[in-house]
Amino acid sequence: xxxxxxxxxxxxxxxxxxxxxxxxxxxxxxxxxxxxxxxxxxxxxxxxxxxxxxxxxxxxxxxxxxxxxxxxxxxxxxxxxxxxxxxxxxxxxxxxxxxxxxxxxxxxxxxxxxxxxxxxxxxxxxxxxxxxxxxxxxxxxxxxxxxxxxxxxxxxxxxxxxxxxxxxxxxxxxxxxxxxxxxxxxxxxxxxxxxxxxxxxxxxxxxxxxxxxxxxxxxxxxxxxxxxxxxxxxxxxxxxxxxxxxxxxxxxxxxxxxxxxxxxxxxxxxxxxxxxxxxxxxxxxxxxxxxxxxxxxxxxxxxxxxxxx
Amino acid sequence: xxxxxxxxxxxxxxxxxxxxxxxxxxxxxxxxxxxxxxxxxxxxxxxxxxxxxxxxxxxxxxxxxxxxxxxxxxxxxxxxxxxxxxxxxxxxxxxxxxxxxxxxxxxxxxxxxxxxxxxxxxxxxxxxxxxxxxxxxxxxxxxxxxxxxxxxxxxxxxxxxxxxxxxxxxxxxxxxxxxxxxxxxxxxxxxxxxxxxxxxxxxxxxxxxxxxxxxxxxxxxxxxxxxxxxxxxxxxxxxxxxxxxxxxxxxxxxxxxxxxxxxxxxxxxxxxxxxxxxxxxxxxxxxxxxxxxxx
Numbered sequence: 001x002x003x004x005x006x007x008x009x010x011x012x013x014x015x016x017x018x019x020x021x022x023x024x025x026x027x028x029x030x031x032x033x034x035x036x037x038x039x040x041x042x043x044x045x046x047x048x049x050x051x052x053x054x055x056x057x058x059x060x061x062x063x064x065x066x067x068x069x070x071x072x073x074x075x076x077x078x079x080x081x082x083x084x085x086x087x088x089x090x091x092x093x094x095x096x097x098x099x100x101x102x103x104x105x106x107x108x109x110x111x112x113x114x115x116x117x118x119x120x121x122x123x124x125x126x127x128x129x130x131x132x133x134x135x136x137x138x139x140x141x142x143x144x145x146x147x148x149x150x151x152x153x154x155x156x157x158x159x160x161x162x163x164x165x166x167x168x169x170x171x172x173x174x175x176x177x178x179x180x181x182x183x184x185x186x187x188x189x190x191x192x193x194x195x196x197x198x199x200x201x202x203x204x205x206x207x208x209x210x211x212x213x214x215x216x217x218x219x220x221x222x223x224x225x226x227x228x229x230x231x232x233x234x235x236x237x238x239x240x241x242x243x244x245x246x247x248x249x250x251x252x253x254x255x256x257x258x259x260x261x262x263x264x265x266x267x268x269x270x271x272x273x274x275x276x277x278x279x280x281x282x283x284x285x286x287x288x289x290x291x292x293x294x295x296x297x298x299x300x301x302x303x304x305x306x307x308x309x
Numbered sequence: 310x311x312x313x314x315x316x317x318x319x320x321x322x323x324x325x326x327x328x329x330x331x332x333x334x335x336x337x338x339x340x341x342x343x344x345x346x347x348x349x350x351x352x353x354x355x356x357x358x359x360x361x362x363x364x365x366x367x368x369x370x371x372x373x374x375x376x377x378x379x380x381x382x383x384x385x386x387x388x389x390x391x392x393x394x395x396x397x398x399x400x401x402x403x404x405x406x407x408x409x410x411x412x413x414x415x416x417x418x419x420x421x422x423x424x425x426x427x428x429x430x431x432x433x434x435x436x437x438x439x440x441x442x443x444x445x446x447x448x449x450x451x452x453x454x455x456x457x458x459x460x461x462x463x464x465x466x467x468x469x470x471x472x473x474x475x476x477x478x479x480x481x482x483x484x485x486x487x488x489x490x491x492x493x494x495x496x497x498x499x500x501x502x503x504x505x506x507x508x509x510x511x512x513x514x515x516x517x518x519x520x521x522x523x524x525x526x527x528x529x530x531x532x533x534x535x536x537x538x539x540x541x542x543x544x545x546x547x548x549x550x551x552x553x554x555x556x557x558x559x560x561x562x563x564x565x566x567x568x569x570x571x572x573x574x575x576x577x578x579x580x581x582x583x584x585x586x587x588x589x590x591x592x593x594x595x596x597x598x599x600x601x602x603x604x
Contacts (some may be wrong), residue, residue, distance in 0.1 A: 015443045022455075029459045037461075139340075145535055145586035146556060147542045147574035154571065156567050183440050186572070238446070246451030252561075264543050268460045278386045290446065306440055 001298050001305050008294045012287040019283040020074065023276045024067045027059070030272075035059065038083050057273075079280070080273040089277040093259055097281060100251065100258030104243040109241070110182025111189050116232065118186070120225065121194025126198060133189065141187030146246055150180040150253040177254045181246050184272045185239065192235055194270055197228040202220070233297045237290030244282060334596040341592020347585030355402040367550040368397040376579050377547050377567045385570050388560070389550075394554035402535055404582055407468050411533040414472035416526050418480025426480070428506065438484060441477035446501070449474040453536055457545045464553065467546030471536045475529060484520040484527050512515050516553035520597050528590035531583040538579055554579050568580030 012278040027034050035054050057080070058066045073080065079089035121132040153176050157164045165173050200206060201224055209219045248260030255261070259278055266274035298304045334441040354361065363381075364371045369389040378385040379570060384393035426437040449471070456470030490496060491514070500515055538555030540546035547553030554575040561571035 011442070014439070017446075018440070018443050024461055026455065031460070037581060137589055140580075140584060142418065143531065143587050144580050145538060145542075145555075145558075145576065145583070147539055147555070148572075149577060151558065151562060151572050151576065152564070154562075155569060159565055184446060238448075241448045242450075245448040248450055248454060249543060251541055263458075264545070266456070267462070267545060270457075273546075275455070279451065279455055283447060287445060 002308055003255075004102045004298050004304050004307070005295060008291055009042075011181065012291050015287050016280075016283055019280055020071060021067065021076050023279050024070050024202075026065070026274050026276060026279070027057070028063065034270075034272060042276055042308055048293035055228060056081075069129045073101040074280075081275040082274055083271045084269055089273045092262065093277050093281050094276065096259045096262055097285075099256060100244070100247050100260060100261070101285070102174065103181065103247050103251065103256060103258060104240065106174060106178035107181035107243050107246075108187065108236075108240060110178060115180070115186035115189025116229075120228075123197030123201060123228075124220065126201075130196075135194070137192045138187040141184060142191070144184060146180055146184040147249050147253060150177070150250055156306055159195050162229045173254065173256065177247075180253070181243060181250050184246070185243065188239065188242075191217055192232055193228070196298045199225060199231075200224050200228040200254065230297070233293060233300065237286075240289045241286045242292075244286060267270040333598050335592050338592045338595045340361040340595055344585050344588030344590070344592050346558065347581060348589050351401055351405060351582060351585060354398050355405045358395075358398040358402050362392075362395035363489070363571030364395045366391065366395040369550075375564070378570050378574075384574050385449055385538060385555075385568070386569070387571055388564055391550075393574055396557065397554070397574060400552045400554045400557065400575070400578065401447040401582070403464075403547075404538070404579075405591075407464075407471075407537045408530040408586070411468050411472040411475065411537060412526050412529050414469075415533075416479050416522065416529070419476045420515075420518070420522060422476070422480040423483025423485075424487050424510050426484050427491050428510050428514060432472070437480070441480040441484075442511045445477040445481060449478070449532070449536055450539070451476075453540060454534040454545075457540060460547040462548070464551060467537050467540040470540065471533050474536065479522070479525065479529070483522055484516055484522040487514055490514055490517045495580045522593045524597060527593055528587055531586035531590070534579070534586070535583055590597045 030037060035050050035057075038053070039050060054060055058069045061069070077090060079093070081087060082089055082092060117140070118134055121129045126133045157176060164175055176256055206219060206223050209223050210216065244260075247258060248263060251258045251260040252254070259281060263275060263278040265271075266278065318499075335345065353565050363383075369391060371392055372386045372390045374383050374384050374386060374388060374390045376386040378388075378393070382394070384397060385560050386392055387396070422437050422441065426434045452474035453470040453586070457466055460466035460469065496509075496513060501510060504513070537546055538553070538558075541553050541555030542559045544556075544559060547556040549556070557575040558572065558579075561568070564571055
């Protein structure tokens, strides 16, 4: 179990290390002069000011030196300052990150609570009209763009019925974005669960358990559900990353004040320090969550828990 | 992907028969049939937009503003009096082009990387697959967003961004499909017979991983279309007055009360298109491998 976790941890560090390199290179990949592009929208910037920015971003140095500077500042918890407003990037991100995490976790909960039971039921009723109907619904759900689902929910619940607020930051405002993100991922969970459960249902130990006369409910709960959930937990890390990615779009529909909305605004304003900070934060969150889930997985799966090495 | 076509990679009458049976099997699966139908209609719309569209898709004031669907303007008009039907028809051309170009680029590069990694093994394999694992864990949305941040918002850049974002996925899939082939006896036999690396990869590996990759790529078209529409929805892709569906949806938000059809129609168009490719991909998978039918 320890060597399994050590491997995952190494991979996580490697991921973040690669991200820091990519993030440093990002600004150099911009076609043209990044400083000029950043200030293209504000007219009154003098060449001297631009030179100063160039220096403060370290763009006058060689790329390895810049990378070393970036890492040095990063270790001190400094992600640089925003181009517009000059606030510390880390503060701006930390202020909004909780909103995105709340949204992603709420959406994840909705997706699991709806998707897993549906997938399990469909697997149990495999080949019947129930199964077919549910799976057609699931494939339609996957095909539905989440930004469209968001608009529809916005139209019916916020505009037409007036039950929920259109935008803002309160707990009621969380309902629609979380539902948007959760529902579109519930379909993915339903399909995953179904195929995982069908795999387990056809295995010998399940057939044996039924053949030796155990009650069907017991077999389903003890044997099928437990074994079938393991592949789903391994997929959850990736699903969480998808949620974070989806949050970028959904936050923009509902004006939810998270890092995704911040990132899109930063792209329009060419505020590269924010974009760099955002990508790094995203990577750290995704790596952290997937390592946590790996730990859970390692603990749940006896094959890994009891492995000696 | 087992089937007779894959276990017999050499020229004989068998692959032809298998191909014939393939289309018959595809049409017999409900998913494949409906998917094929939807995609066929889309292709007709895309190619025939010039003849089918009753009005100019970008000309403002070709009709009154905010006309509800029905009558001469079958799908109504938008905030500039542009005919929605014409915009949707031209949008289908754009959408199919976006899907084809994005998937074409990421499939080609991804397959090359995956096959090379599986064939070369050693450090090349480690470097290629580890880096695509790392990029894959970032999710396509983040990679695409980063690319747009670097390149700047435009439809071309959005397509390029979606294409780059898809590479790790195709590389991984092609790699695992290639590993299966590399371990088969015919592969070693061909190397023993003196086939060079180029011949091994393009003559033996490529035809055998292609069926799997076609399934994955068909499903990938829907992912690419969704991703590109998402970028346009955020304003990072297609710019006005392009009749792109994602961009049209974004614009509809301001008139959600007054003209809900502006929101419904492009949304339905995207959903049906994506559904079509998802169903077709499912159908391909079942038709290629009858064992998968129950999955």
